[in-house]
Amino acid sequence: MRREVRLQRQAxxxxxRTPLAERVAKxxxxGPLRVVSVSGKRLILQPADDSAAMAxxxxxxxxxxxxxxxxPHAPTGHFIHGGEDHAGIHLxxxxxEVPSAGEGWVIDPDFYDLSPRFAEAIEALAMTADGRDRILPLLMGDTSGSIDPDVYEDAMDELESADSVAPKWHDSQEEAIACxxxxxxxxxxxxxxxxxxxxxxxxxxxxxIERGERVLVTGPTHRAIHHALEGIRRELPATVRVAKxxxxxFSPVTFECHEDYTESGLLESDxxxxxxATPxxxxxxxxxLHEARFDSVLLDEASQLTPLLAAMAMMRGEHWLFFGDDCQLPPxxxxxxxxxxxxxxxFGRLKGRGFDTLLEETWRLNEPLAEWPSATFYYGRLTCRHDRRLVFHTPPAHSLLAADPAACLAVLPGDGCATVRADEEAQLAVDLVREAVRCGLDPERIGVITPFRVQAARVRQLLGIDSLSGLRQRVxxxxxxxxxxxxRDLIIITTAAADPRFIRLRADFLFQGERWNVAMTRARLKTxxxxxxxFxxxxxxxxxxxxAGASCFVSLIDHLRHHAC
Known part of the structure; x- marks a missing residue:
């Protein structure tokens, strides 16, 4: 913990210490930004010029x-980034203090020393019965999770009975819910x-909730927590309170929001x-929330939570339910x-010890798109609930946009010196986007993925000069x-790098298996x-x-070449 905090401060x-132009370019x-709206503790800023810095x-x-x-060493105020939308950057x-107006403002990353919170949680792990006797042994691999067999059987009977009338859950989902x-x-x-x-x-x-519990939902980001709370709010009666x-x-939500748990009145509520809440x-x-206790803690996106962050949440509850996928991006x-x-x-530390369930059926990927990730990451157990293909109103002129194969590869000669930007790849990606839109595909159903922000910027720049209105904003x-x-329905991936020396230096990043699993599982119909x-x-x-990472990528290339034949 101390090493990580020290490295965060140094970074x-x-x-x-870097000049502004370099900070923005990287x-x-x-910045520079201008204030466009102030409301209490909230602030909205926009770029002072028409640069692509925001993106x-x-x-x-x-x-x-x-x-x-x-x-940045002497800022006017310290803020939480609230995201970006058409209005600007929300803080x-x-x-x-909140500036009331003006231009020339710059948003920089802030360092906030969280080590006192970490240290307090670590001490509690050692000094409390829950921490010492239950949480630490579980995290260290000395104990495993267990279930009440009677409750499990009752839950399975109820799920199967409901499915016999109107099927709602598949087998592995029923297993997960019951467990x-x-x-x-x-x-x-x-x-x-x-x-x-x-x-x-x-x-x-x-x-x-139906059996009377108080439930905590946490995760690595505010966005993950908000997404889970929105789903829960939809399924619960209006009389049950759901609060962040x-x-x-910044966007409208259906659940309550409070800065202080004690002011919400929920602390005393039975x-x-x-x-x-975040950890x-x-x-x-x-x-x-120091005095808050919950019956169950639901940790979403747990594959992006470190064991320490997870323990900080686990200390607040009696039961701990982890939702995630350690085959996607780690913390x-x-x-x-x-x-x-x-x-x-x-998630990675706990998985494989006999108290985990793998959800096996995907509603996103068609069968050809699921084949490689299933074999490489999910023991060949991933199956598909649809077999739709990308079909256009007008047949596309570019062969890469054909319905089959659903996953295909285009290898360009490229600039052997390219590192984080490759103009030829960016141009091909944009040409494919234009052709797909011309043939009837909604731009908002198209995505472009790349390892580097600079390559993403080049693609957006090329999209911005397109005659089709709003293409840059919608793709x-x-x-x-x-x-x-x-x-998205259609995903285009551009790897950008071509310089062998640069690729070798960044090999762990560029060929990380989890990154390629994420990239190759974003498309519903074609990649x-x-x-x-x-490269x-x-x-x-x-x-x-x-x-290992390069071997994983080569297996993907072999797979794409095989299905191109």
Whole structure:
């Protein structure tokens, strides 16, 4: 914990020392900006000029940021990033002042020392009976989860009886729901893309509320928590309270929002209710959650939660239900250690010990798209609930847009010196987008994925000069990290890099299996991978050494080539 906090501080201060133009160019900062709206602690800013800085910045919803006139060491105020929309960049003040007007404002990443909260949680793990006797043994692999067999049988009977009238759940979903409601301590639900993980979470929450429980929903990001709360709110009677504690979303929501748990009146309530909060908020003196106790804790996106963050939430409840997929992106950790990426998450540490359920049927991917991820990551157990193909009103002129194969590869000669940007690949991606739109596909059903923000910026720039109105705004172009959880009918992937030396230096990043699993499972109907000869050849060379990530990527290339024949 101390090493990670120290590295976060050093990384933030290094960014602050960088000139503004360089910070913006690298996607570390936003500016110059002008204030367009102020309402209490909330602020909206827009770029002072028509640059693409907003789209390329790595700052995202839920991040700590500071606002200054290019003086991040001495900011006017400290804020929570509330996301971006057509109105601009939303910020929520938590310390300092809100500027009333003006231009020349810059948003930089902020460093907030969370080590006191971490240290308090670590001490509680050692000093409390729950921490010492239940949570630590589970996290360290000394104990496993168990279920009440009578509760499990009752839940299965009810689910199967309901399905006999109007089928709603498939077998693995029924198994997951029954195991969760019968868990005496912990259970894991692994949800590959499109398998209904959130639906299962919502159903579990509904059943826990029905038996009178107080339920906590947490996760690595505000967005994940908001998404889960919205689903739960839809399924519960209006008389059951569902509330977010902490920073409220900027867009309208159906659940309650309170900055302080004690002011919500829920702390003293014996009635069943649902509360959403981040692990940090649970240990914050400002959120009023220090005394809160819950019957069950639902940890969503648990494959992006470190064991320490998970433990901070687990200390607040009696039962712990984990929802995630350790075959997708792991937590971001700055410390350079030998821990495999999957084992950096609480989900990866707990999985495979006899108290987890794999959801096996996907409603997103068609069969050809599911074949490679199923064989590579999900033991060949992933099956499909549809077999639709990408069909246009007008037959496309480009062969890559044909309905079959559903996953295909285009290898370009490319610029052998290309690193984070490849113009030829970007142009082909844009040409494919234009042709797909011309043939009748809604731009909002198209996505472009790339490892690098610079390549994403180039694609957006080319889309922006298109004669089709609003194409740049309607086609989602982003990095793999920001695409997790999203889906589109057509996905185009551009790898950009072609320089073998650069590729070798970034091999762990570029060929990470979990990243390719995310990228290849965003499409409902068709995926097109655009790469360079240099990228593919370097991967094949690395795979022979061997390099695990490169071997995984080569297996994908072999799969795409096989189905192209």
């Amino acid at each position: 933030t201060e290094e960014i602050w 996607g570390h900062a936003l 390329e910045c790595s700052l995202r919803e839920g991040d700590f940021v500071c606002l200054s006139q290019d003086a 929520h003040l938590w310390k300092g 969760c409601v019968a868990a005496l301590d912990a259970h894991l639900v692994q949800g590959p893309p499109g398998t209904g993980k959130t639906r299962v979470l919502v159903e579990v929450a509904r059943r826990l 504690i902490g920073v409220a979303p 009635a069943p209710h649902v509360v959403g 940090h908020a649970l240990w914050s003196r400002f959120a009023g 971001v950790v700055l410390g350079d250690d030998a821990t495999p990426p999957r084992l950096r998450s609480v 989602a172009v982003d990095t793999v990290e920001r695409y997790q959880g999203q889906e 097109i991978v655009i790469s360079s000869e240099g 593919v050849e370097t991967a094949e060379s690395l795979a022979e050494e061997p390099h």
